[in-house]
Amino acid sequence: MPLPQLSTLPNQLSLTTIGRARAWWKRLTPVRQDRFAMLAPLVAVMLFFIAIVAALGYLRIEEMDREQEAVQRDVEYSQQRLRLRLLERQEQFMRVARELANRELSVAEFKTRVEYMLNQYPEVQGVAWIDERRRVKVSSGTAINAASQLITAQENSKRSDTESGFLQARDTALPIYIQQVRNGEFTPLLQLHVPLVDKGRFVGVLLVEYSVDGLYRYGVPSEMSARYAVSLLDGKGALIAGSSIPTKKVVSKFLPWAAPSNEYTMPVSPVGDGLVMRAQAYRASMSVVSSGLFWLVTALSVMTAWMLIANWRHSRRRLQAQQALIQETTFRRAMENSMLTGMRAMDLQGRITYVNAAFCQMTGWSESDLVGRTAPFPYWPEGDREHLAARLEEEMTGNNTAGGFQVSVQRRDRSKFEARLYLSPLIDANGVQTGWMTSMTDITEPNRVREQLTAAHQRFTTVLEALDASISVAPLGSDELLFANKLYRQWFGIRADGHLQLVAEAGVPAAQPNDESRDEVDAFAGLPTTALSETEAERAEIFIAALGKWMEVRTRYLSWVDGRLAQMVIATDITSRRLAEEQAATQAERAQTASRMITMGEMASSVAHELNQPLTAINNYCNGMVSRIKAKQITEEELLGALEKTAKQAHRAGQIIQRIRSFVKRSEPNRTNAEVATMVAEAVELAEIELRRFNVRLNHYVAARLPQLLVDPILIEQVLVNLLRNAAESIDMALRQTAQRVVELRVVPRRVDDKPVIEFSVQDTGKGIAPEVMARLYEAFFSTKADGMGIGLSLCRSIVESHMGRMTAENIYNGNVVTGCRFSFWIPLSEASPDSIRIPRISK
Structure with a gap:
């Protein structure tokens, strides 16, 4: 290649680069060109400042x-x-x-x-x-x-x-x-x-x-x-x-x-x-x-950058104002064309000067067909033109209705629809009225929905009137009755006294009445009506003496149609159900008493053997003292010691009899705050009599510092005694060796479903429970014993569940071999009062 051509190559490359830069610059929008034009000097000033600072720093x-x-x-x-x-x-x-x-x-x-x-x-x-x-x-x-x-x-x-x-x-x-x-x-x-x-x-x-x-x-x-x-x-x-x-x-x-x-x-x-x-x-x-030079360069650089930025911001604000004006005009035009409400403007003589696209679409007439027309307009039905002309004249004289008025509009294809018109003065920028502005809304569908809502309301009211429950609604703080169905009117009349009586006896606090009729402001306007209306309904069972009926009352807060906070009360007659529950509770108590009597009957021989020991000791002490007194071979101290031992044995026999009597005694349920250790000790004292008869050793553990339980101690002791006796019988039927004849009783605190409970567990070393027996374990009158009645475990589970607890049974495995069974139940630690739990009514 010749040398002159090589010398012209850099010039060609520079021309190509400049051409590309020009093409890139032309492709930019004017806004981006202004930004780059203002940014280039600022970048140059910053580069100059950085170079000076770097030199001084070096x-x-x-x-x-x-x-x-x-x-x-x-x-x-x-x-x-x-x-x-x-x-x-x-x-x-x-x-x-x-x-x-x-x-x-x-x-x-x-x-x-x-x-x-x-x-x-x-x-x-x-x-x-x-x-x-x-x-x-x-x-x-x-x-x-x-x-x-x-x-x-x-x-x-x-x-x-x-x-x-x-x-x-x-x-x-x-x-x-x-x-x-x-x-x-x-x-x-x-x-x-x-x-x-x-x-x-x-x-x-x-x-x-x-x-x-x-x-x-x-x-x-x-x-x-x-x-x-x-x-x-x-x-x-x-x-x-x-x-x-x-x-x-x-x-x-x-x-x-x-x-x-x-x-x-x-x-x-x-x-x-x-x-x-x-x-x-x-x-x-x-x-x-x-250094003075550093500060001089810094001040000049900052001043130059500030001037460039200020000039750029001023130009940018002017450009933004122009763009905002264009966008506002475009937005208003798009809004007028896209809104669903028809807009019509008329001058003071009643001539149409403007209609939007929605108005043309509703009527079927184009803008050229409507602009410049005067009444009667082509979209007026022929039969209503006189009425519409009179209404338009009335509206244009200033007697317009704030809520608008409803008219029928005829489309170009002769079809009709219902519309609502709103007329207002058209005011220009100088505050002078130049005409009238009319907005038109198609209300055909809302009218149809309103008619359907009216029919639905009638059906709903019919259903409420036919219910076998009393329903009433009254606002808080007032004796006004907003709604009452047929059954409420039969029971309490048309006044709110029955509603307030149900609320008061159900234990729901009601606000004091006030005279809201004199003030348009609701006294409860600040209350969170939405949150109250979404809460769960309160439930209570009360007795109405005037009607001689038991009522299940449910109350709920709701926001009434006018925005006031109201209270709805639903009262259902449960007299027959209460009678059935009382009879069932009586039968349950009799079954529990029978179970305890059966248990003590089965333990009779063991109890007799237990009482025989202190009675024999008392007889021996008395005979010995009589013999030595006759022989005058006893001192006063020896006589006192023998009498103390005799009294101790008599006290022991009395404790055994008193414990058995309190266990089998039929009494009213009495739930109190009972100590867990005391209940376990009394149950173990009764059960050990039977365990010794079966030659079974009892190991029991009670955790320290356990809180008190709100239970009936006699019923919980009955559950423990039954479980301990069943465990001893299971071991005896399994023919275990003496070293393996052990029953373990553990009482420990636990958490079930994130709530604190006290768990009682009884574990034996018997042969466990067969799968077919496990399915029917708590079934009434089902027993695996030849002489069993099948009510023990059923009653135990009923007692535990009446205390809001649960009972479970499981086999203990050592590999694939069953080595025993564990019955466990837990009682929750509850702060509720005894009345919040259903307790059977038992007569003595």
């Missing part, structure tokens, strides 16, 4: 790096000086330690040399010679306190910093530096523990204490202290010598690098992390955000 970061490197060099130099000073003193004290360990230095010479070193080196505050038993041989300066702390720590078994250094020097045989924990009363000290080793044997420690403040004064160069805030820190970062500048963490929101921190920290060898040197620059260089 320069500032470079300056911060140089300052940080200078601080690091100076700190490393000062740390090196301080390290050499410490190593020099360490070497001197190590020579003294070798001489002490080799016994080349006497005590007097050691004291002289220590005094010399304390005077010669100001950072050395104290020296102590401590043997391997922590006995202080020689101490001087601040080392006296350290040596006493070492002895005190040994006596109190509390390890101090001095003791830690002593132990480390003993274990490692190396010089150990210890930074003591700072105490507010004393200046911080640095300890050096030099071990004394004689032929490989530890013989003590040479303790040297340095003043950290002295190390700072004589170890840190003066030019370093003048240029930086130099400080010595302990291992936890606490200041122990020198000066420190509080760190101000002022970080710019947009420039995180605008707040430099010129400081450097490093540990001091050979101490390590226990002594750290830190240097902070007294004055940092001028930050970027404090």
